[in-house]
Amino acid sequence: MPQKTPLPEEVKTLIRAQRALGRFSRRSMLAGTGALGAGTLLSACGTATKSSSAGKPSTAEDHSLQEHKVNWANWPAYLDFDENTKKHPTLIDFESKTGIKPIYAEDINDNNEFYGKIQEQLRMGKDIGRDLFTITDWMAARVIRQGLVQRLDRNIMPNLKNLRADLQNVDYDPGRNFSVTWQSGFTGLAYNTAKMRDLGVTIKNVDDLWNPKLKNRVMVLSEMRDTLGLIMAQQGVDVKKFTEAQFGNALDEFEKRISDGYIRQVAGNDYMEALKSGDALAAFAWSGDVAQLNAEGRGQWTFLLPEAGGLLWSDNLMIPVGARHKQNAEILMNYYFQPDIAAKVAQYVQYVCPVVGAKQAMSRLDPSLVANKMIFPDEKTLAKAPVIRTLTTQEETTFNDEFQRALGV
Amino acid sequence: MSMASVSRLGGPHPSGNRQALPPEKDTRRRSTPYLLLLPGLLWLGAFFALPILTLSGTSTQTRAPGGEVGEFIQTLRLANYWEAFDRYQEHFGRSVLYAGMATLAALLIGYPLAYMIAFRGGRWRNVLLVLVVAPFFCSFILRTYAWRQILADEGTVVRTFKWLHLMPEQASLTATAFAVVCGLTYNFLPFMTLPIYASLERLDHRLLEAGHDLYGGPWTVLRKVTLPLSMPGVVAGTLLTFIPAAGDFVNAGLLGTTRTQMIGNVIESRFIDLNDYPTAACLSFLMMAVILVLVLVYIRRTGTEELV
Known part of the structure; x- marks a missing residue:
């Protein structure tokens, strides 16, 4: 065997495969930890963003009446899901009742990471491809402070009266003009x-x-x-x-x-x-x-x-400034504040349900969960768990x- | 070999060898290598040069006065670099140390492994090579999680060690520097093994026979013939292991503690948790510089110019 022959074909293939896989595993690793996605790198840190003293971004035009759809970004495993049909039953029900097609994406894994992805576009008032997103209290406080979300039209959302009394007023959004609780x-x-x-x-x-x-x-x-x-x-x-x-x-x-x-x-x-x-x-x-x-x-x-x-703590539904389908998003929020629907979601996600009346609805759906204080907490339980204040x-x-x-x- | 391949690719033809080509054909020949390079250059430009440029722009920004979290303005402040280095010296040191230890361990495991496959593999050789690469079919994250289970306090490894009194009763293996180095070694071992295998595999067996004929024992032949001839593979393997290991943050994140954080973890925390892009960008550049210097010194010392 001469010493300087080129690499045999199978080794070349292997090394190519190794390289390709190395890249693959790294990418999936990054996605897995919810870390530096290429999008974050390029969009979030490329250019210097201007100081907010220039004013808050203006809101986009609403296309709800022409385009019958709504884009919703949420966290994984945070909505009722049917393992057999691989679909979200309440979303199907929502579409059949309203004629609005929900486009649901489980693309929030981390508040900070999500903020890094969207902040720059929002400051310029651009559409981020999502009409509704779900983020935790402290991050909700930050985007409200910066004017990156739209004022909600309560007239479209009569069911919001069902929001639990202790959640009607939060320090970062008194009167809930910009946000509503999804789950706590x-x-x-x-x-x-x-x-x-x-x-x-x-x-x-x-x-x-x-x-x-x-x-x-x-x-x-x-x-x-x-x-x-x-x-x-x-x-x-x-x-x-x-x-x-x-x-x-x-x-x-x-x-x-x-x-x-x-x-x-x-x-x-x-x-x-x-x-x-x-x-x-x-x-x-x-x-x-x-x-x-x-x-x-x-x-x-x-x-x-x-x-x-x-x-x-709570995760909150909010409409970003650039949203194209604001009214559709409001109709969707209103839909989920019906006690029957909220009970269906609570049965699956098992987090604290923010909707008054869902407990009664649950007694028809799954009586074993009615007494669960981690879904339907009583006054005493709630008193033991205050909401931490918002930071400046x-x-x-x-x-x-x-x-x-x-x-x- | 290199000269020959260059002329074959369309470099200047040795004159007199053959008739000069028609001019248009000649220019086409001459432009061929550049055309072939084009996709690679475009890829490098889009995914390396451009991000590096924007990152360098970010690295000199400062927080806007009274600005929001994640809001920065360009002030061309170079002191960012010094501040970042000064604050995270310890993490740089730790990254180099852990990656160095993992590289050494991978070499000690990978060399005999590659040697065995190359010389004793026989008809199993291809199967063995596939087995070396097989872990890559599973996600990096999952494999690292698997190590958490393997080294867990209630796991077989720790229980056996404790039963044999090799470990004190209170000690554990996860959440230690040891676990981090083990994770790094494991995750990057194929990057060490394959290049060494490649250089051992093409080694001229007649040279080894000559070594034995000249009364060299197995050990002497290994030391004087095999090892020097496989150096390109060793150098390539150590680089392919050390560089990604030094920048890794998954192993330290999953298998380590607050006292074993590496520079990759700091960069992640600055980028993701704190939206402090300038510091993260500075640290990325500093890490590149540290690795570049170490690699240059290393290649100089080992003297394998043909590698790069």
Whole structure:
């Protein structure tokens, strides 16, 4: 065999395949973590955006009456879904009742990432291809502050009277002129019920997790408001009006628990995997996730709101400034505020239902869920889980930066 | 070989060898290599040069006074670079260290593996090569998640180690620097194995026989003949492993803790979580510079010009 022959054909093929696959795996990896999509890179950071002092973008013309459709961007597994037909039953019902074709995309995985994708186009008042999107309270506050969403026409949405009273007024949108609640959820504690019994550990509060028996077996959330909110509540702080100093105290406590080795990892939805594998015996958690975990498994985990207080957060429906089908989007929101429809969604997603009357509707649909306080919380439960206050622009920047530093990045 | 291939591709013909071609045919021949390069150049321009340019523009921006999150104005502020480097020195060091350790481990595993396939593979050779590449048929993320399960506290590996008293009762394998380096090694091992295999496979067996004929033992032949001749593969493999490993953030994110974050994690956090594009852009350029310098020094030292 001569030394300098070209590579044999099969090795070339392999190396080509390796390269191609390497690229493939990297791309899917990026998509998987919801990280730097090429679109984000190019659109979000290419050019400097002008200061908002120039004024807020003007809203687009509504084409609802000519084009009978509505584009809705939502989070994965956040709408009733029929495994057999692979369709969303309520969307089909909506189309047959209104003649408006809903185009539904599960393309929001992360508030920040989604914001990075759309912010620049919205500031120029452009259509982002979505007439309706679903984002969490604090991000909703940010886009309302910047004038990136449209004022809602309540006349088209009479069913909005069914929005639960405690959600009618939020600090970032008094009177709900720009946003309506899609679903809510609790932030609290999840733990492995049997293991806690074996270890003789009783968990009622965040402080109960800092037990030598649980050292290196606790996970907390990488969402700043959830993790520091629970810690602040434990420290006796009112999360509806905390100060910068109180935030700092909570951050100190958080860093101390990391350096003392109690907190194993800080993660997003990954904590569910860690609970399953047994790496984590207890975690800061979201109510719907734990319901889902228990449904998949054998109900090994307990979710509870700490006695010192948990948190209530919501995802909100909003119409961006560039939307072409505003009225259709409003008709769709109105549709989902019918108690019967809301109950169908709640039966599937198992998050806190924001619609008054859905509980009665549920008794006809699935009586086993009527007493579920994580879907239909009573006054007492709601009182234990306040909504954390909205941060100012300045606070958003500095608090986030501090929190990321505590995460080691 | 290289000279021959250049002239075949349409470089200047050695004069006198044959009749001069008609002029129009000659220019067409001359333009052929450029036409062939065109798709590659366009691809590079659109997906490398252009993003690099916009990224460099972003890197010198600053937050607009009183501006919103993610709003920046161009101020040509070069101090951004120094501030980014100063704040994240530790992460740069960690990235280089972890990637270096993973590269070394991949070499120690990959070389014998490639050697075995090339010389002892026999008719199984192609099957073995496919097996090396097989993990790529599964998503990178999923494979890394799988390692979390494998190394989990309640998993077989940890339980066996504890049973054998190789690990203290309180210790764990996930959420450690060890797990991060293991993940990097595992994920980039094929990038090490295949180039080494390619250079071992085309190695002239007569040279090895000559080595034995000259009374070289197996070890001496390996050291004096096989290893030097496979150096291009080793250099290519180490580069293909080190460069992506240094920029990786998935392994540190999934298998590490707050104390094992690499520069990729910082860039991700700055871009995605904080919408702080200038710092992220600066860090990307600094990382490129660090890797470029390391690679240049490495290629100089190993002296394999023919590789690049």
